[in-house]
Amino acid sequence: MIEVRPGGRRRIDRVLAPDYTAGVEQRPLDEVRALRDETAQEETDLSYLRRLLHARIDIVKAEQQRRVEGSGASVVDRLVSILSENAVGPATGLGRYQTMEPSRAEAHRRHVEALVSDVDLSDVASLSDEKLDQARQAFVAEEASVSARRREVQTVMDRLNAEIAGRYQRGSASVDELLANERTPATRSKRGMKAPFLNSEFRNGPFQT
Secondary structure, X not given: OOOOOOOOOOHHHHHOOOOOOOOHHHOOHHHHHHHHHHHHHHHHHHHHHHHHHHHHHHHHHHHHHHHHHXXXXXXXXXXXXXXXXXXXXXXXXXXXXXXOOOOOHHHHHHHHHOOOOOOOHHHHHHOOXXXXXXXXXXXXXXXXXXXXXXXXXXXXXXXXXXXXXXHHHHXXXXXXXXXXXXOOHHHHHHHOOOOOOOOOOOOOOOOOO
């Protein structure tokens, strides 16, 4: 389960702390953007973890269905396509477009692999029915926990995006200033941007279409 530790040092602990957005209306725009970007990175990581879990759920369900139907086709032959469909590429949904990459991909893989001991999905046909069901239940429960935390993080990000959007609407933030900052290499490097216009103002914020 994805736990949030009060006062913890992990990014999710910070983002979901009750005071994370406290006084955001009075903070400088750069600080609000920094909070929003940190929140967006946490959402990206949770989305990646969620896709890893979806892939494993699909593998287990496919093997269980194969046994029910008595099919001789091997689920192992579909592993590449199942994993590719679920765990590769940016996640989309809820009108969001992610431009960030997960920051802890390998750690997320290890976390998922450790959820069920002695389960090798590359040889899923060798697992007992009981082991398969235990794996499915573990993956489904973890996916529910990750999804719940992801929704909480999205709520925080929506709050921050709304504040940024409000400043543009009120005229206290300037699009020209944003574009000027985007053209500055040092600014893009500091924010981890690969090119102008990738700032989430243009994806998930006030300029979202």
